[in-house]
Amino acid sequence: MTFRQVRRQGLSALMTGLCAVSVLIALIPLALILGFVASKGAGALTWAFFTETPRPVGETGGGMANAIAGSLIVCGLGAVFAVPIGVGSAVFIVESRFRWAGSVRFAADVLNGVPSIVIGLCAYVVAVVPFRQFSALAGGLALGVMMIPIITRTTEELLRLVPGSLREGALALGATRSRAILTVVLPAALPGIITGVVLALARIAGETAPLLFTALNTSFWSTDVRQPIASLTVQIYNYASSPYDDWHRQAWAGACVLIAIVLVCSVLARIATARLSHLRAAD
Amino acid sequence: MKPRGSDLVFRLGTGASALILVTMVSGIGVVLWTGSRLSIDKSGFGFWRSTSWNPVLGDFGAFPFIWGTLYSSILALCLAGPVALGIAIFLSELCPKRLRSALVFLTELLAAVPSIVYGLWGVFVLVPWVRDIQRSLPDWMRTLPLFSGPPVGVSLLAAALVLTVMVIPFSSAVAREVLRAVPMSQREAAYALGSTRWEATRSALHYGRAGIVGALMLGFGRALGETMAVTMVIGNTPKAAGSVFAPQYSMAAVIANEFVEASDELHASALVEIGLVLFAITLLVNVASRLLIWNMTRQRTGPRRAVRVLAGEAA
Numbered sequence: 001m002t003f004r005q006v007r008r009q010g011l012s013a014l015m016t017g018l019c020a021v022s023v024l025i026a027l028i029p030l031a032l033i034l035g036f037v038a039s040k041g042a043g044a045l046t047w048a049f050f051t052e053t054p055r056p057v058g059e060t061g062g063g064m065a066n067a068i069a070g071s072l073i074v075c076g077l078g079a080v081f082a083v084p085i086g087v088g089s090a091v092f093i094v095e096s097r098f099r100w101a102g103s104v105r106f107a108a109d110v111l112n113g114v115p116s117i118v119i120g121l122c123a124y125v126v127a128v129v130p131f132r133q134f135s136a137l138a139g140g141l142a143l144g145v146m147m148i149p150i151i152t153r154t155t156e157e158l159l160r161l162v163p164g165s166l167r168e169g170a171l172a173l174g175a176t177r178s179r180a181i182l183t184v185v186l187p188a189a190l191p192g193i194i195t196g197v198v199l200a201l202a203r204i205a206g207e208t209a210p211l212l213f214t215a216l217n218t219s220f221w222s223t224d225v226r227q228p229i230a231s232l233t234v235q236i237y238n239y240a241s242s243p244y245d246d247w248h249r250q251a252w253a254g255a256c257v258l259i260a261i262v263l264v265c266s267v268l269a270r271i272a273t274a275r276l277s278h279l280r281a282a283d
Numbered sequence: 284m285k286p287r288g289s290d291l292v293f294r295l296g297t298g299a300s301a302l303i304l305v306t307m308v309s310g311i312g313v314v315l316w317t318g319s320r321l322s323i324d325k326s327g328f329g330f331w332r333s334t335s336w337n338p339v340l341g342d343f344g345a346f347p348f349i350w351g352t353l354y355s356s357i358l359a360l361c362l363a364g365p366v367a368l369g370i371a372i373f374l375s376e377l378c379p380k381r382l383r384s385a386l387v388f389l390t391e392l393l394a395a396v397p398s399i400v401y402g403l404w405g406v407f408v409l410v411p412w413v414r415d416i417q418r419s420l421p422d423w424m425r426t427l428p429l430f431s432g433p434p435v436g437v438s439l440l441a442a443a444l445v446l447t448v449m450v451i452p453f454s455s456a457v458a459r460e461v462l463r464a465v466p467m468s469q470r471e472a473a474y475a476l477g478s479t480r481w482e483a484t485r486s487a488l489h490y491g492r493a494g495i496v497g498a499l500m501l502g503f504g505r506a507l508g509e510t511m512a513v514t515m516v517i518g519n520t521p522k523a524a525g526s527v528f529a530p531q532y533s534m535a536a537v538i539a540n541e542f543v544e545a546s547d548e549l550h551a552s553a554l555v556e557i558g559l560v561l562f563a564i565t566l567l568v569n570v571a572s573r574l575l576i577w578n579m580t581r582q583r584t585g586p587r588r589a590v591r592v593l594a595g596e597a598a
């Protein structure tokens with residue numbers, strides 16, 4: 001081999017090595033974060049954490065039962081608001097013959113990039129100021145706005161996966177377009193759409209900024225959607241900024257629960273979507 | 284053929300949800316604009332040049348926030364860019380097939396960690412490390428303006444580091460998507476000419492350069508708007524400084540911290556104006572990067588892409 005060949009092969013090997021190192025660089029923080037959350041949080045995960053409400057300042061113990069319930073309620077409200085709009089928009093993008101349907105998709109991408117704090121700010125103006133009341137509904141609205149682009153984009157991709165022959169078959173049997181979409185195309189894509197919604201929920205459950213001045217927080221048990229409501233994330237934030245060790249401990253436990261939710265959802269989605277690949281094979 | 288009744292209802296329904304989606308983007312702009320009228324009328328453009336922020340005295344100068352946001356995001360982009368690109372190249376071009384799906388899953392996981400968890404980790408783990416790093420710097424370096432100041436830990440550097448970790452998975456996923464869209468023939472042609480692996484990769488990179496710039500910009504847009512993790516580690520001090528170890532502030536952080544407590548209307552309006560500008564900047568960055576990426580990946584669909592979109596990584 002000439003010197004020139006050696007140099008080129010060497011450079012190739014060097015760059016391959018550097019790229020591999022950059023993967024390691026990204027995996028180190030992941031391992032650190034998961035490690036710290038597991039080691040600090042697991043110890044604080046007691047039964048009381050899931051069943052009790054926060055104790056007053058100074059008393060140790062208590063839990064985040066109200067925050068866990070609150071997170072579920074606010075995320076549920078967000079989904080109720082976002083699923084119809086998200087799925088409807090996706091159907092519009094894929095099935096309508098409107099020339100500018102692509103711009104709807106572009107709008108979804110842009111909405112996806114809007115900072116969450118800005119969405120919280122808007123939800124405050126739209127849903128808190130007129131009623132002079134922080135509420136779970138306002139929080140649900142903010143989270144819903146964040147969910148819409150995620151649901152739209154996943155549903156869109158899944159609708160495109162449904163073989164054209166299914167659509168044509170329904171139309172050939174005399175179905176109207178709406179009937180073909182509602183009874184043939186959407187059901188075919190349904191498992192994937194549900195997976196997409198679950199993933200969007202998992203992502204949205206970790207949001208804090210949109211809730212800071214919409215759902216606010218409370219240390220009491222509350223399920224009234226017209227009242228301020230606690231959430232896991234805001235509670236973690238408040239506890240982390242407090243000077244008390246016991247609260248820090250609980251913040252780590254909360255983080256542990258959040259990470260567990262995200263992990264379980266990601267793995268489930270992986271399993272569910274692995275089966276999607278068969279969709280095309282049957283085509 | 285005229286559509287029948289049920290068809291029309293269905294079309295109107297889906298059309299309406301699409302309209303709501305489009306209106307939402309512009310609606311956010313309108314809401315922020317009306318909310319910030321008071322502050323815009325009062326301070327005008329001086330709002331962005333004044334460096335004094337003291338709500339109690341009625342001084343509203345937003346320069347420290349825009350400085351902190353841009354400084355931390357640009358620093359994060361510089362740190363995350365090469366790593367994200369390296370990951371994208373490794374996973375799409377160089378990685379052994381058996382390793383790939385596991386590594387992809389792990390990098391995706393990094394993107395799925397909620398920002399509050401990053402913040403928590405930042406406060407209790409990263410900030411003490413930053414403090415130690417600063418203490419261990421040799422004296423001559425600590426006199427440099429870039430590294431000056433007392434070792435407090437909460438600082439612009441801590442914010443930039445957290446942002447780096449958060450941006451890496453995001454940018455690398457989109458860059459990977461772009462590289463995947465580069466036709467195989469580009470690499471094959473390079474190999475046919477006797478290229479090494481890296482040289483073939485370079486030709487693929489060259490082909491996808493616009494999309495890769497877009498991927499990095501998309502990550503930059505994320506960093507600009509990131510709120511919780513930054514709020515928890517940046518130090519929340521409204522003072523623009525050149526030192527990376529100085530506690531500073533960001534636009535998103537000041538909104539998160541002060542909006543609930545803003546008692547008078549001018550203060551609230553000033554915060555909404557900061558939100559408006561943050562919205563405008565991220566909008567510009569996002570639209571530009573989407574256009575760059577769109578050109579590359581537009582004609583692609585299929586089961587594997589659907590899987591990636593579901594996992595939240597495809598652009």
